[in-house]
Amino acid sequence: MPMTMYDASVPVFIRGLTNLDALLTKGEEYASANGLDPAELVGARLFPDMLPLSGQIQSASDTAKFCPARLTGTQGPSFADTETTFAELHTRIANTLDYLKTFEPAQFEGSETREVVLKSRRGERQFIGQAYLLGFALPNFFFHVTTAYDILRHKGVPIGKMDYLGG
Amino acid sequence: MPMTMYDASVPVFIRGLTNLDALLTKGEEYASANGLDPAELVGARLFPDMLPLSGQIQSASDTAKFCPARLTGTQGPSFADTETTFAELHTRIANTLDYLKTFEPAQFEGSETREVVLKSRRGERQFIGQAYLLGFALPNFFFHVTTAYDILRHKGVPIGKMDYLGG
Numbered sequence: 001m002p003m004t005m006y007d008a009s010v011p012v013f014i015r016g017l018t019n020l021d022a023l024l025t026k027g028e029e030y031a032s033a034n035g036l037d038p039a040e041l042v043g044a045r046l047f048p049d050m051l052p053l054s055g056q057i058q059s060a061s062d063t064a065k066f067c068p069a070r071l072t073g074t075q076g077p078s079f080a081d082t083e084t085t086f087a088e089l090h091t092r093i094a095n096t097l098d099y100l101k102t103f104e105p106a107q108f109e110g111s112e113t114r115e116v117v118l119k120s121r122r123g124e125r126q127f128i129g130q131a132y133l134l135g136f137a138l139p140n141f142f143f144h145v146t147t148a149y150d151i152l153r154h155k156g157v158p159i160g161k162m163d164y165l166g167g
Numbered sequence: 168m169p170m171t172m173y174d175a176s177v178p179v180f181i182r183g184l185t186n187l188d189a190l191l192t193k194g195e196e197y198a199s200a201n202g203l204d205p206a207e208l209v210g211a212r213l214f215p216d217m218l219p220l221s222g223q224i225q226s227a228s229d230t231a232k233f234c235p236a237r238l239t240g241t242q243g244p245s246f247a248d249t250e251t252t253f254a255e256l257h258t259r260i261a262n263t264l265d266y267l268k269t270f271e272p273a274q275f276e277g278s279e280t281r282e283v284v285l286k287s288r289r290g291e292r293q294f295i296g297q298a299y300l301l302g303f304a305l306p307n308f309f310f311h312v313t314t315a316y317d318i319l320r321h322k323g324v325p326i327g328k329m330d331y332l333g334g
Contacts, residue, residue: 001279002169002170002171002279003169003170003171003172003175003279003297003301004169004170005170007297007301008170008175008301011301012301012302012305012306015302016306046213046317046320046321047320047321047323050320112168112169112170130170130174134170134174134175134178134179135179135182135332135333136332138179138305138309139179139183139309139312139331139332140328140332142305142306142309142310142313143309143313143316143328143331146309146310146313146314146317147313147317149310150213150313150314150317153213153214153217154213154214154321156214161307161310164306164310165302165303165306165307166302
């Protein structure tokens with residue numbers, strides 16, 4: 001069976017978000033065991049104008065939900081980006097996972113060449129599906145999962161590469 | 168044309184390493200403009216037992232070269248991991264890019280189901296090709312490119328997400 005656009009998107013995001021959820025749990029446990037305010041960890045960042053841990057989770061969630069929506073020409077749920085606690089971040093990930101699990105491989109047929117238009121403050125960017133997935137969505141997703149890992153690690157949480165890569 | 172194992176590996180690594188090379192240049196320029204010792208930036212890390220910037224580049228290079236070698240059942244070049252300057256890190260990336268550019272898409276036919284065995288100090292891990300690419304090699308590659316970015320950003324280098332994503 002050749003690899004499909006579905007294979008390289010939905011299950012990859014599900015796996016990455018599942019690992020991210022476990023990393024968050026290790027962060028929570030570390031805060032609890034070391035008398036660290038959980039809010040400090042949720043708000044931690046690597047540089048003053050970078051997104052904090054909460055923003056990295058929100059962005060990982062957004063990348064994971066926008067990608068299959070765009071590739072299948074459907075509309076995903078809207079999340080408000082108001083999470084400020086570990087519990088709320090776990091819920092955000094759980095809601096994203098629930099949404100991702102609604103996709104069927106057949107919905108991605110032909111998505112290699114589907115036109116994808118990204119709208120942002122900077123204007124519009126046009127891609128075709130495969131270039132969007134491989135050159136934008138996957139790098140962007142792993143950027144936010146890794147930066148969440150890096151923030152936790154920078155704050156002393158005892159996690160390792162195998163926690164990031166998962167089972 | 169359906170997406171191939173070649174599409175989702177070699178060009179993705181070439182693009183990521185090209186962007187990483189440009190990020191390094193911005194780091195060098197920042198060090199030079201701000202009287203920062205380049206060796207301090209090359210040796211910077213986010214936590215005492217994490218790899219420094221040089222180690223992140225070496226690991227990104229290794230992931231990018233091992234993946235197509237394993238998927239095609241060939242042997243890649245060996246690099247000594249002795250880089251300590253920006254010039255040497257640029258050369259490491261250039262050598263990795265030269266090697267990646269030797270691959271032809273036809274070499275990846277059937278690699279979805281090729282058995283891949285990873286040997287490490289922890290023992291052996293077995294994968295089939297597609298699961299190795301999507302669940303191990305790509306996440307690992309982006310981990311090291313992103314962590315290099317995060318180290319530079321943490322040290323104040325003025326880079327942004329578009330530098331990471333490229334063109």
